[in-house]
Amino acid sequence: MSISTEQFQLTKLSKSGGCAGKIGPGELSHILSHLSTVTDPNVLVGTSTSDDAAVYKISDDLALVCTSDFFSPMVDDAFLFGEIAAANALSDIYAMGATPLFALNLLAYPSLALPPVHLGEMLKGASTKVIEAGTSTIGGHTVENPEIKFGLAVVGTVHPSKIWRNSEAEAGDILILTKPIGSGIVADAIKKGECPTDAFTETAHTMSSLNKVASEAMIRSNIQVNACTDVTGFGLLGHLFEIAEGSGLEATLELSKIPTIEGVKELIKNGYVPSGTHKNLQYLRKNLESQSTISEEELLLLADAQTSGGLLFSIPKESLEAAKNALLASNVLCAVIGTMHEGTAGKITILDN
Ligand code: CO
Ligand code: CO
Numbered sequence: 001m002s003i004s005t006e007q008f009q010l011t012k013l014s015k016s017g018g019c020a021g022k023i024g025p026g027e028l029s030h031i032l033s034h035l036s037t038v039t040d041p042n043v044l045v046g047t048s049t050s051d052d053a054a055v056y057k058i059s060d061d062l063a064l065v066c067t068s069d070f071f072s073p074m075v076d077d078a079f080l081f082g083e084i085a086a087a088n089a090l091s092d093i094y095a096m097g098a099t100p101l102f103a104l105n106l107l108a109y110p111s112l113a114l115p116p117v118h119l120g121e122m123l124k125g126a127s128t129k130v131i132e133a134g135t136s137t138i139g140g141h142t143v144e145n146p147e148i149k150f151g152l153a154v155v156g157t158v159h160p161s162k163i164w165r166n167s168e169a170e171a172g173d174i175l176i177l178t179k180p181i182g183s184g185i186v187a188d189a190i191k192k193g194e195c196p197t198d199a200f201t202e203t204a205h206t207m208s209s210l211n212k213v214a215s216e217a218m219i220r221s222n223i224q225v226n227a228c229t230d231v232t233g234f235g236l237l238g239h240l241f242e243i244a245e246g247s248g249l250e251a252t253l254e255l256s257k258i259p260t261i262e263g264v265k266e267l268i269k270n271g272y273v274p275s276g277t278h279k280n281l282q283y284l285r286k287n288l289e290s291q292s293t294i295s296e297e298e299l300l301l302l303a304d305a306q307t308s309g310g311l312l313f314s315i316p317k318e319s320l321e322a323a324k325n326a327l328l329a330s331n332v333l334c335a336v337i338g339t340m341h342e343g344t345a346g347k348i349t350i351l352d353n
Pocket of ligand 2: 052067068070092
């Protein structure tokens, strides 16, 4: 975090506020159904499996990984917002097991309403994260717009046989999550000017942290990753649903094992739940089976629309100890939150233990 932007409220130039204002999973699959069928054999990952990024094969040992992400500010600090936007956009590259090559800025902003100093801070924040990712921003596009929207398109590379898809989890796999959930709830409280300092600090840290460390730790230690995705706008439940459905498997989550941002449960009780989170739960409910002791608030938290959330790995049971060691040695949270197994494709059972 850099200069103080306390007098200037970036979030007031946003109607929706981050991922929380995103369209729901149902709406997205409807929109994507209008795309024409892809016949190019070099398309290794397209839109059919709701994966994090597109993957295009260039040669037998090289594929390009491409993604773009942009949204409205969920925090008032322009530098921090830039950091979050970049960490969030880069995340889809890491969720594919890939390495970023370069980034492009995507920016829409109201030039009269937004003082240049804040715009500069925002771009500086993003650039800090792009540099931390070991890459650079080499272009982009800017348009005039009444609301701020900022993000990046990122291009990376991966070996075609080492792509971490979201559709190849196997029965018996263990699910690992690398960041706590609840950032959408906190963003809702920030927007209403009623966020406790501790929750803000933890959320700012988690949203601006790169998933690079987790991704590289798994690759470096040769951990077999059967499936991976990052937890963003559709929430933990929505992105796990994509893994389960895509892999033709059922998932079980253990509620008490799921890491959450401190103070978030209190915020939900006080009514801070973004519309995107409600939408996610509404869409996913038919796929959920939860023990009767699990409250509606707890389900909302599991469905909470995240900004720049952690990686969700599905790995073989035999790799668990090695994965734990790899992540913990890199100071990455390693929460073992559930399992994948045979059953109804896309179904998620939530246990209260
Ligand atoms: Co993603
Ligand atoms: Co994306």
